[in-house]
Structure formats: structure tokens, C-alpha cells
Amino acid sequence: MDKNMQSQVKKDYFWNTMGSGITAVFSVVVLWAVTRIMGPYVGGVFAFGYAVSQQLQTVGAYEIRTYQATDVREVFKFETYLAARIITCLAMILCAVAYGFYHEGFTEEAIVLILICMLKVFDAFEDVFHGMFQQHKKLYIAGKALFYRMLITMLGFVLFLYITRSLLISCILTILISAVAVFYLNVPEAKKMVSIRIRFQWNQIKGLLISCFPLFVGAFVLQYLSNLPKYGMDQYMSKEYQTYYSILFMPAFVINLFSGFAFKPLLTSLAENWVGNQKSKFMGTIVKGLLIVGGLTVVVIGGGYLLGIPVLSWIYGVELAPYKTEFILLLLGGGFSAAGVILYYGLMVMRCQKLILYGYILTLLISLPFSGMMTQQWGMLGASLLYVGLMLLRCIILVFSIWWGMRSSRKKEKGDLSHEVF
Template identity: 35%
Template structure:
């Protein structure tokens, strides 16, 4: 089959890994943007607000499904855990994801007075995203085998086709829930098909699941999961506060102006994600100085990307976003610029999260996230209730800045301790 041959083609692995990781990351980041853009034009601002909180919830619970394991799996160069046990651990975490999502959604529906449709949209959005969790463990294995290109091609095709079908569903049925159900069934089928075509190209040891190893893996990665979960809670704390204190329409507007924030992390991932394999090798080989220089260079790249995005948003941000979402966003220009500054801190904290995992200081990550999450829990509703959208923007930026400061300290400590042992 031509598609199967395309997915497994390996003439220039490094180049294809970069290109298809960039394409897949872009589609993943802009998936909600495109879906929201079509939704706003076909159904209106209220439905867009429901989508925004549903997508935020689904991504929060996706951290339960992924369990923060990707960076650990990629950097497991010595084969501490087998793929069979990685895969079973993902089955466990994905089931936990859906149980948690359903229980939380039922609680939120009763507490905030959700309609039946809003409740169903949130649950189906979580089902839609659980495919990402299961797919991630296969693609982590491919990347560990230095074939990031295969996983990236699969992800790009799956997400691209799914977005098109979701958009067509909205136009034809004029119903968000029906369109989401169709997209969920389709994306599941594509994942199963693409995985069946590609997994056979890799040397997967046929062995029984070792439940002791599965639980040991879940235990060792628990700090990564806790950190990832708290990270998404921190990033979405303004949305939860808006959901509790303001309206679905303002939720939609916040979602619109927050969209460019993820561009910074996206552009950083284009460059950084393909480097993870080499960085893991550098650290394992004891090339600490070279490792640190690479991280410093990438940090400067994040700063440069942030500055360019802020300048671009100052000049063109409001008119472009207003046109994209068919909504007047002129009153929120200051909030947009402030959120982009927070996006720079988000990009840097994501970079530091990965490298702290590579140097195996992941337990410390959890406590850094916990401190900032506690601040978010205590302050979010009060700040957003008092200052509205500006309060949400200030809250986001401050939380991300504090997180960065903590992670810089953890990284510096880990590197200095390693140098003393060499």
C-alpha cells in the first residue's frame, strides 16, 4: 500500500523527523484553533465557549492518560522497561483518565449548572483525546528507536483528516455534539489502522506483561504525571475561573486571545523535540558541558520567538484574531500581549521540564508544580472575579513566571551535582 510505504519510508530519517514533527506539532497545536474557528462561524459564540472549556478539560485529563511518560520513555536508552510494559501502563492510565473525566464532569455539571448537551460535549471531547494518550506510547517507542519520523507522519495524517471531517460535520449537521462523535469514531479508526501498518517494522519483544514492572514504571513516572497534570491545571486555571465567575461568551473570547500563546511552545517544539534523542545520549555519555550549552542556546531561541510573537501581536494580533473568529477582540489587546509574555515562560518551562526529566530529577518537578498549583487554586477565582479578563491574563503570566524560576533552580542544581560526580 502506498500510504503504508510512505509512513515507513526511511531514506533521510533526521530530515523527515524534523519536517513531519513540525507538521504534526503544528496540526496538534492548531487543531482547536481550526475547529473553534469553524464552530464560531457555524454555531456562534456560546457554543464556542462550551468547546473552549471542553477542550481545556480534555487536555487536563489527557495528562492522566499520557502520565507524563513520553520523555522518560524516549530517554530510556538502557531498556529499563520493555515496550510491552510501557503499553500496558498506558492502558491503565487511559482507563484512569476516562473514569476521572466522567466523575469530574458530573461534579462540575451539578456545581456549575451545565446543560445536558454541554456535559455530553465535555465527556465526548475526553473520549476524542484519549486516542492521543494511547497513540503517544507507540510514538514514544518509535522515537526511542530513532524513528520519530514514523510517529510524526501517522499523527499528521490522523489529525489532518479528523479536522476536515469535524469541520464538514459542523457545516452539514449544525450540531457540535454530533460532529464530535463522528470525529471521535474516525480518529480512533485511523489510529488503529496506522499503528497496525507501522508497529511490525520494529523489533517488539514478544513477552507477557510483567505487572510488577508495570506498577514500578507507574511509580517511577508518578512525579512526571503529577507535574504534567498540575502544569495543565496551572495553564488552564484562568479558564476554570472564567467558567465559574464569568460567562460562556467571555470564555470564548479568552480562548481566542489565548490561542497565540501556544505558538511559542509550538515553534520551540519544532526545534527541540527532534533533539531529545541526541540530548539523552549526551547526558548518558557524560558530556555535561555540551548538554548545558545546547539548553542555553534553546532558551535563547525561546526568548527570541517570544519577542517576535509579541511584536507581531502588537502590530497585527487583534485584527487577525478578530477576522479568524468573527468577533471584535479590540478591547483585549493588552491582555493578548500579556498572555504572550506568559507563553514565553510556558515555552521555557516546557523545555526545562524535558531536560530535568533527562537528568532524572523528575521527582523535584512535582513539588515545583504543586507550589504553583496551590497558588492558582487559592487566587484564581478571586483575581478573575475582581478584574475580569485582565485578571485572567495577569494570573496566567505570573503563574508561568514563578514556575520558570523554580525550574531554573532545579536544573542548575542537577547539573552542578552531576559535575561533582564526574
């Protein structure tokens, strides 16, 4: 690898790490600000709204980014990706409005929920530019744009909340500055690489949306699985418990964060290894990722057991001592979740979208009978046990899916298509 290539890789890793890091820090800092300034109940309103926004972000993103970044043969042009993303983001906005008024009625809490979802629309929309940057092996541009946009959004939200003491007004003002940041941090750089004309070529858009549909449904179901404990608590427990659960869940996200650091920059090369029939390198990268996730999980659980509860209680100003068992369970679930991300990336690169979809739907069908019951009977402990069980079950099914996908690939190479599943 020459010096220019080494410099490029370093920039990609650095800015991808900065962008992913600030994304994780955003929810931590904003929940802290809302809880400290407005109290645990309003903190719960924000926490539940943020969970719904993450759910609906899967509609806006439509899981096109991963497909786009690994589209090394450029089956679809950028103008198709851009037009499709506009359509999916409009669908996300409509879903947010419908869900907000359905769930909360015509109240201020419904409007706040919709506005929180609007903040996530920008995450979904700018991602189409970031996929193009990564596709052109300029991931550092995407990471830099994401970092500065999230930093501006986060600081603006906290400042507006401190001044106005209103979650609703803070969301409105933050939406305005986030819109400006998305445009100026992404469009000028994108113009240097591609045409950003918006052309609705419906046959191309339809082909892209059909290709990504299994990935979208899988991502939507996965986010639903991750949110099931919160949905159960919203049904049977007061809003304060959304705050407690979200605080305890924050460190679990660290493991997922580091799995993203390791794998997002490798997606394109992972795809090239698969397309180039270098299966041993492909599988070696996945196994290495799983080992890293396992080591991180052990470290985070150890640190969480010793220091987690006192530190989190001090930072957020709420008493969390009764929930130490729940905290450790959530950290363990975070490890299983991160392992599932590695396996998901592998299956996506293999273009086994249907296997991903089948696996997630199977996980959902198995878990649905237990979701409400566990939260209703055991409260926070039941919600935490539910999360661990969901993430473990998902991992087991995805491991089997990887094995089946590799087996089917070998059959295909030998000319036996009787086992073709994708």
C-alpha cells in the same frame, strides 16, 4: 554525519514539524468552526471542554512518552509501555465521565464535555507508539502518523459540524473516524519493530508507573496551572468569555509549538549527552533553546501588537478590540511557558523527576490564593495577569531546579551523596 543519517534527521524534523503543527492548528480551526457555525456561547462550551480534555490527557498520557523516548537502555519493554498506557487511558475515560456529570449535571453539555475528552484519549493512546518510534530513532514515522490522523480528525469534525449543526453528533462521528485512523496509521508500522502483544506483567507496569509518577503529577499540576484562568472564568463569567480568552491565547501557543519543533527531535541525543557525562554539550543545548524562545517571543509580541487583534477579530467574527492588553500579556506568558518546557526537558533527561514535582507543587501553592480573586475582581485582565505570573514563577523555580540538579550530580560524581535529591 553520513548522507543516510542526514536524510534521517531531515525526515525526523520535517514530519515532527508537520505533526506538531497540525496539532496546534487543530484547536484553532475547530474553535473557529464552532464559533462561526454555532456562535460564541457554544464556542465557549467547546473551549472549556477542550481545556478539561487537555487536563485529563495528562492522566491518559501519564507523561510516559518522555521517559520512554529517553529510555536508551531499554529498562522497560514496549509491551510494558503499551499495557501501562491502556490502564492510564481507561483511567482518563473514567475521570472524564465523573467530572462531566459532576460539573455539568446530567445534561447535554456534560455529554459534550465527555465526548471532547474522548477525542483526546486517542492522542494519549497513540503516543505510546510514537514514543517507541522515537526510541528506535524513527521519529518521522510518529510525525507522519500524527499529521494524517489529526488532519483526518480535524476535517471530519468541521464537515460533520457543518452538516449536522450539532456539537454532540459531530463529536460522536469524529470519535469513530479517529479510532480507525489511530489503528491503521500506527499498528502496521509498529509490528515491523516490536511485538505488540498486550501482556499485563504487573510488577513491570508498577515499576514504570512509579518511575513516571512524579512526571505525571508535575504534568497534571502544570496543565492545572495553565487552565487556572479558564477555571476562574467558568466560575465567575459566562461561556462567551471562554471563547474570547481561547482565541486570544491561540497565538501564544505558537511559541510553545516552535520550542517543541526544536527540542523533541533532540530528546534522545540530549539523554545520550547526559548519560555520556558530556555536561557542557547538555547545558549548551538548553541555553540555546532558551535564547531561541526569547527571540521568538519578541517577534510574536511585535507581530501581535501590530496585527493580532484585527486579524483574530476578522477570522473568528467576534469583537476583540477591548482586549488588546490581555492579548499582549498572554503572548508574554506564552514565552515564559515555552522557556519552562525547555527547562522541563532538561530536568527530565537528568532524571530529576522529584525536582520537577516539587517545583510545580510550589508554584501551585503560591498561586492558589490569587486565582479566583484575580478573575473575580478584574475579569479577563485578571485571568491574563494570572497566567503570566504563573508561567514566570514556574520558570524561576525550574532554573533553580536545574542549578540544584547539576550541583547534586557533581556531588554524586565526587562520592558525596549528602546532597542527593533524586
